[in-house]
Amino acid sequence: MPERLIPIQGDITKLQVEAIVNAANNSLLGGGGVDGAIHRAAGSELLQECRQLNGCATGEAKITKGYKLPAKWVIHTVGPVWKGGNQGEDNLLASCYLHSLALAEEHNIKTIAFPAISTGVYGFPIERATKIAVTQVNKFLQSHNSPKQVLFVCFSQDAYLMYQQLLKDLLKS
Numbered sequence: 001m002p003e004r005l006i007p008i009q010g011d012i013t014k015l016q017v018e019a020i021v022n023a024a025n026n027s028l029l030g031g032g033g034v035d036g037a038i039h040r041a042a043g044s045e046l047l048q049e050c051r052q053l054n055g056c057a058t059g060e061a062k063i064t065k066g067y068k069l070p071a072k073w074v075i076h077t078v079g080p081v082w083k084g085g086n087q088g089e090d091n092l093l094a095s096c097y098l099h100s101l102a103l104a105e106e107h108n109i110k111t112i113a114f115p116a117i118s119t120g121v122y123g124f125p126i127e128r129a130t131k132i133a134v135t136q137v138n139k140f141l142q143s144h145n146s147p148k149q150v151l152f153v154c155f156s157q158d159a160y161l162m163y164q165q166l167l168k169d170l171l172k173s
């Protein structure tokens, strides 16, 4: 497994990385799941900054400061809602990873942590989402020096084991 891609199990709000990615919604004004946890941990200044951003399109990403989080930056991206798989969900999810990584590179961010975007409330099947996440991040890192390290943060042990396995399988070749 290449050292630049690392699956871990835990709470993304606790991580000492330069940037964490938020699985947000189009309003960027907070919500449940990982979005709620990030806003709670960062404090109300995060919401104040998000209010200035005019939302975010699905598949795109915007950056804010991390405020009370250990991470200096939060990259907010909006994953697709799963609608059966024929509504461009795969490409939109891939685009979330690529836009987030491009923003990280622009800001010279060396370490970034992703949650499993769209796999909670938005209902994207976890295995299909994990394959897209791992493939897209690997592709990006092969042609870019920065970020140096990408963490895949899994809340559940099942998700963690899946990331571990898929990283082994997909990146073996």
Ligand code: AR6
Binding pocket: 010, 011, 012, 013, 023, 024, 025, 030, 031, 032, 033, 034, 035, 036, 037, 079, 115, 116, 117, 118, 119, 120, 121, 122, 123, 124, 153, 154, 155, 156, 159
């Ligand atoms: N750390 C890491 N992963 C987490 C954490 C955490 N603290 N909390 C949840 N997860 P979800 P989505 C995992 O529903 O599907 C929000 O209301 C969770 O187990 O947070 O993209 C937004 O405002 C799951 O695997 O995001 C949007 O309206 C993954 O994070 C909507 O939910 C994503 O689950 C976005 O839905």
